[in-house]
Amino acid sequence: MxxxxxxxxxxxxxxxxxxxxxxxxxxxxxxxxxxxxxxxxxxxxxxxxxxxxxxxxxxxxxxxxxxxxxxxxxxxxxxxSMPSIVAMMLEALDVRHGQSVLEIGTGTGWNAALLSRRAGDAGRVVTVEVDPTLAERARGALDRAGYSPTVVTGDGAKGFPDGAPYDRIIATASFREVLPAAWLEQLRPGGRLVGPWDNDWLGGMLVLDKDEDGNATGRFRDQLAFMRLRDQRAAYYGWEPEESEIERAALTETGCRGSDGDNIFNPELGRFAIGALVPDCYLHIDFNTPADYHHVVDLDDGFARSFARMYWDVNTPTHYQVRQLGPRKLWDEVEAAYDWWHDNDEPGMERFGLEIRDGKQWLWLDHPDHVVRVVTG
Ligand SMILES: C[S@@+](CC[C@H](N)C(=O)[O-])C[C@H]1O[C@@H](n2cnc3c(N)ncnc32)[C@H](O)[C@@H]1O
Structure with a gap:
């Protein structure tokens, strides 16, 4: 570490x-x-x-x-979490002696202890854990180790208004696309928030700074995979029609072949951008044995009852094939996003950011004025 x-x-x-x-x-x-x-x-x-x-x-x-x-x-x-990830997030948070810090997701209490050490006696740490058993266990461990942050049992998506404003907020459970409004409200102007933003394609560490007008902007840094805030976990579970229904959908040719699949799904290539552009689209890839490369990609939007199954066949020079069901043509949306990715010089995660202004949140590319997709508001 x-x-x-x-x-x-x-x-x-x-x-x-x-x-x-x-x-x-x-x-x-x-x-x-x-x-x-x-x-x-x-x-x-x-x-x-x-x-x-x-x-x-x-x-x-x-x-x-x-x-x-x-x-x-x-x-x-x-x-x-992995100690190297803990260190990376704490460093990005830039906590100073004497500051007030809110942590979402107490878990074991280790991070809260580290924050308490860094903020010192002149500082103040509040940590919120949704699970009462874990909160109690963390209180005990913190006490035995000689640290005394306030451990609150509750829904961290609401922050902890009684302790606001905070100079720093760190989330150690991920949030799906939209930053909980309470966190920004409880962050002091000039303050910083670090947390794992994600969608169903790829997550990243968001480092967000709040300005004096109450708006905030920040970039995505490294890839991060965290467990979600509890009431957002359901979004992980994909929806899949009956096999017979999938089989009945027409098999059509996509516009992709060869290395296109790698460009689209590789986290180092287009995956963040494409996932960011296509809203509410769960992704599951069934990677076949390494020697054979016939992967099966499922995309679904359970709310819109739309599903696509794409046969990503790396071995043949022909275009991949797809079956699409429901009102949203999810694979077509992915291909359109892939074209956008090419047209914008194939951006990786580090070129994206999130802007929050007057209650509206949007993803941007390179600069807050280059709006990629409004996620709420
Ligand atoms: C990756 S663990 C946190 C690790 C922790 N910071 C540590 O130092 O051990 C994520 C934690 O977030 C908690 N959690 C999930 N949803 C939450 C919510 N809505 N409010 C508060 N905590 C939540 C989980 O119960 C879990 O303990």
Missing amino acids: SSSDPVWRRLLTEVFREWFISETIWIDTADGELALSAVSKSTEPQRWARAITEDRYLVTQVNFGADPPDGELPWPSSSS
């Missing part, structure tokens, strides 16, 4: 992560696949300790604290 900021470098080694990690953690076992396996401190102390010192995220709660149903894999509902 490292940081280019010497103060954070020191604090990250002084505020031990292990003080905040629960007896049982879950770690990924398969490469790239979310197959979690439980590791208990009492039965596998060395494996537990090794996982904590590695630069990896640790799942600290599954299934909102319930036991996974028999035969089903657990899914993560809280985690301790």
Whole structure:
């Protein structure tokens, strides 16, 4: 774990992560696949300790604290983020001694402890956790470690108005496209907010500064994948018609072939731009075996009952084929966004930003006046 900021470098080694990690953690076992396996401190102390010192995220709660149903894999509902990501976000937040800070998503409490150290006795840290069990556990860990931020049990999307205004706000649960209005209201003019913005294609770290008029602008920096604010999680789950219905839809040729699929779906290439341009479009790629390259891409908008299945066949020189159902022709929208990406010199995430002015929020390219898509207002 490292940081280019010497103060954070020191604090990250002084505020031990292990003080905040629960007896049982879950770690990924398969490469790239979310197959979690439980590791208990009492039965596998060395494996537990090794996982904590590695630069990896640790799942600290599954299934909102319930036991996974028999035969089903657990899914993560809280985690301790990768130390390198924690460091990157804290550095971007630029917290100074004596400042007031609001954190959304207390989780283990480790980040709140780091913020408390940095803000110092003259500062003030409030952290909000939606899950009462996690909030209670974090309170205990913070207390034992000697830190006393205010841990609020509640919906962090509403911020914590009683403690406002804040000089800094950091979200450690992602929000889908639209920044919760309460956060901007509770941020002091001149203040900074850092958080994981995402849609169903790709997420990025948004670093937003609020001006004296109450408006805010900021750019996307690095790619980030965080768990969503709880009541936005449902957006993860795609909608899929019956197989027979998909099969009945006409198979037509797309305008794409060869390396187009990589341009569209590669996070380093067009994926952020295209995902940003096509609203409310869930993406799922079923990557086939590496040797065969017949991938299947599903796009859906459950609200509009629209679905597209594209056969991304990397091996043949012909155009990929697609079946589209429902009022939205989702694949056609993706292709139009792909054309836009070419026409605008193939921008990556770092050329995009979010502007919030008079209650309206829009994505921009290169400059706030170059509006890409209004996300609300
Ligand atoms: C990635 S974890 C946060 C890690 C944490 N900052 C730490 O240092 O361990 C995300 C946390 O956000 C919490 N969360 C999700 N939705 C929330 C909401 N609406 N309000 C507050 N917390 C929320 C989850 O329960 C989870 O504990």
